[in-house]
Amino acid sequence: MSEVFFYHLQRQPLERVLPTLLEKARARGWRAAIQVTSEERAAALDDHLWSYDEESFLAHGRADEADAHEHPIVIALDFTNPNDAAIRFLVDGAALPPDAARYERIIVIFDGDDDDQLARARAQWKEVKAAGHEATYWQQDENGRWGKKA
Template identity: 55%
Template sequence: MTEVYFYHLEQRTLEQVLPTLLERSLERGWRAAVQAASKERVEALNSLLWAYREDSFLPHGAASDGSAAEHPIYLTDDEDNPNGAAVRFLVDGAKLEDASSYTRVVYVFDGRDGGAVAEARAAWTAAKANGYEVSYWQQDGDGRWQQKA
């Protein structure tokens, strides 16, 4: 059964949160795909993951890097899954028609953006209607994730 998580950003930005979420996915032994809304955003995330921390490395790539199946983390602006990801992150309003092939799908949305919140609510409703297990996570004042629903 696919789990669908909703991560509501309030205290930190996507750029601050995404690397940690990806590290946790790799620790579980999951390959990951990150779907953004545009090729430009994919390239920005690609650059971010190379340099987000001096003492860490996240093995990743995008279509521009070639050999997609070899990357434990694959960045895309499409619904493709050439690296066989078990978890898919949807950022910047990216949409996924069918989540059933994933162990987990994670919507990461900016709580300060009314449009993003409305899109997340619609995605929550659709995920429940499709019979997926859904949960909602929100940052506390220290930036830690707390399950709210």
């Protein structure tokens, strides 16, 4: 069974939180897949991960590229996992993959100010628990530090 972490965005946007989480995953030696729900989000994240920090970038590619298996991070519009990722990030209400148990960890990142994403995250929490996965809920405090709430 996989660990499934739910990150409730309230103080920082996805574009600020995701690179930090990806850096931590890469520091563990994990390959990562980011599952999005639209081509527009995929393109925006593709650009952002190259330029989010003036002194750094996250090497990545798109899951639909011929060399996707070589990338340490891929951005996907579906459940594909061409780089054999150990960790999968679900953003914008992306669905849990049918093979969720194959991942070391799944990170569900949802915008707490978006009612649709909030409702989707609640439904996914129930789905994760019913499937027997370990679920934890993370929220930022007023200083921006993440704390485990459930």
